[in-house]
Amino acid sequence: MLLPRTVLAAAMVAVCGLTAGCFTGIAAGGGTRLRVALPVSPTQSMSPRGDDGVLLTRLGIAETLVQLDAEGEPKPLLAEHWTRPSPTTWSFRLRRGVRFHDGTTLTAAHAADALNRAAAASSVPVALKDVGLTAEAVDELNLEVSTSVPDLALPQRLSSANLVVLAPIAYQGDRVSPARAGTGPFVLPDLNVANGIALAPFEGYWAGPSRLSGVDVRFVPDGANRGTALRAGEVDVAVALPLGGLADTVVEQVRLPRTVSLLLNTSRAPFGQPAARLAAQEAVDPAALARGVFHGRADVARGLFRSAPPWLITPSGASGSGLKVVLATYDDRAELPEVASTVAESLRGRGFQVEQVVRRYSQLEPDLLAGNFDAVVVSRPYVLDAGDPAAYLAGDFTCTGGFNLARLCDPVVDAAVAAALETYDVPSRRAAAVRAQNRLLATNAVIPLVHERAFIGRSPRVDGLATDPHERLLITRATTLR
Missing domain, CATH: 3.10.105.10 (Dipeptide-binding Protein; Domain 3)
Incomplete structure (x- = not known):
């Protein structure tokens, strides 16, 4: 089994923040568990098909074939490199040894299935709209992606959080469940996320395991409450602080596109x-x-x-x-x-x-x-x-x-x-x-x-937050809590 016993047995207890409001279903912060306050709760049970896709990438649950650097240049992620052999065809070479959270090894067939399902969804992701995308596995690690018309920005499109690659268990008809189906450094154990999320570290992560013992996420719509919770020590990271809540706070400031x-x-x-x-x-x-x-x-x-x-x-x-x-x-x-x-x-x-x-x-x-x-x-x-x-x-x-x-x-x-x-x-x-x-x-x-600009407040104990101008990354394997 790839999931450590501590993951499967993680305690889910009720926590009631004095300033951020009560919430249930979140493991209590302690040790090196990072506590995060986000402004917007999931609306689609963490499905990547809509706005929840960004939660999957920001929290290190799931990954795409391609990522963007700060300048918007496409860079390798699950795909190591790619070429364009014809005007309507791109070839991607996947990383060897990447595993999903359920233990399945990533192959080109899995990536092709994920992309084809997204392209055929009743609500096609914006990144694929009018592209006419089809994907096919050439062999275990080589993937061919075709478009109905020449598309010179296909690698950038494949960086969309709506196009994360999930394990076969995630796809159940039109429903997509990322629970224990991602490739990221943290495991989403189930879809009981209305009141928050308790993530466990994935010891089989392809780039090496995280030094955090977990991530506890609560959803706090009011920006002032997020800032107050951070200053009170109830959370370690508070995203999207309002301009009036930046005093006496360590803030990562990110100029956004x-x-x-x-x-x-x-x-x-x-x-x-x-x-x-x-x-x-x-x-x-x-x-x-x-x-x-x-x-x-x-x-x-x-x-x-x-x-x-x-x-x-x-x-x-x-x-x-x-x-x-x-x-x-x-x-x-x-x-x-x-x-x-x-x-x-x-x-x-x-x-x-x-x-x-x-x-x-x-x-x-x-x-x-x-x-x-x-x-x-x-x-x-x-x-x-x-x-x-x-x-x-x-x-x-x-x-x-x-x-x-x-x-x-x-x-x-x-x-x-x-x-x-x-x-x-x-x-x-x-x-x-x-x-x-x-x-x-x-x-x-x-x-x-x-x-x-985005303003992300953090405790002085937190290092390694991803200050991503594209707002797709936040917690990674490099994030630590001293």
């Missing part, structure tokens, strides 16, 4: 008219938002991408006098309602009449996708799903984009995005994505406001 933007609905009045979009663009002040709402702990966005040259704006004095606008945002991210209120005041100062709507994202999304608002303040990562800025532009701002909240359909933008998607080497592809971004910004359908 994530942009807060104002999206304008181009499919109807008033922002169907370029003059109204121009007036809105000139009304907002990203620098004031960075200084005020974010207390200087966000970076002014001069474009959608951090690394892009600043997008220069020439004032025109356009007015929104008398135009009525419904502006929406969601409160899952603490600063967005205040951003929306500040933007609303700026629009009113330019003559717009603004009504605001704030809901939880899950309640807001159907109306967002239906185009039922005139403007939306959103926070979007531009490499999270497909690991590729060009793919992000295609999904969010082209005529066929699946998350086109601005409802933009501009042939010039589509052509520029298509050119970026057809560019192979990473530096040239990034340059092409910036050119496409500039075409997009010229429409004023999207107004970048700030680039966000």
Whole structure:
């Protein structure tokens, strides 16, 4: 057996934090068990098909074939290396000796099955949307992945947390259960995760076992409570601390490839008219938002991408006098309602009449996708799903984009995005994505406001947290508790 007796016999006891609230089903912290507070609880029983996929990778439970470095370059993970023998075919060589938590040895057939199931799922992961992916095992360790059209960013796509490779026991019809089915340094024992998760170390991990004796995760929606629990010593790590909760705390600060933007609905009045979009663009002040709402702990966005040259704006004095606008945002991210209120005041100062709507994202999304608002303040990562800025532009701002909240359909933008998607080497592809971004910004359908940072609080006893700008890694085998 690969699971040590201590894993199978781990005690599951009730714990009631004085500041973070009661929760049950979590092993008590002690010794070198790391205690972590996360803001969002699982919504799909830890299935990798949706947002829970990120929990699998951030907590070291499951892994993908490819990972991204800090610059967004694809790097080996379960796959040691890869080549592109034809425009629509990629060949991946898997690591030898990787084992799943149930003792099964990883083969190319397992990886092919995981990818094919994801591509055929009723809800196809964003990273594979419109790719036409199929995978086939060539032999024990060699995997061939094909796409219906040439896809130069396939390695980046395969870094998506929705595409973790799990053991055969995980797949039960349409249901996917990662319990004892991952390849990471920590074992998810079961799907009883509503009140928290107790992870055990995996002694058979291919890169060597962790020095932690386990990880206990609790879900604390309120950011202030997460910070208080950290300062009180109830947890060792608190993720996504609010800006007001950083005092007297050891904080890892991570500049994210994530942009807060104002999206304008181009499919109807008033922002169907370029003059109204121009007036809105000139009304907002990203620098004031960075200084005020974010207390200087966000970076002014001069474009959608951090690394892009600043997008220069020439004032025109356009007015929104008398135009009525419904502006929406969601409160899952603490600063967005205040951003929306500040933007609303700026629009009113330019003559717009603004009504605001704030809901939880899950309640807001159907109306967002239906185009039922005139403007939306959103926070979007531009490499999270497909690991590729060009793919992000295609999904969010082209005529066929699946998350086109601005409802933009501009042939010039589509052509520029298509050119970026057809560019192979990473530096040239990034340059092409910036050119496409500039075409997009010229429409004023999207107004970048700030680039966000993540704030991860930790005890001074914690070392080796993964400060991943792509928000896919947090606890690894290198994480220690002194």
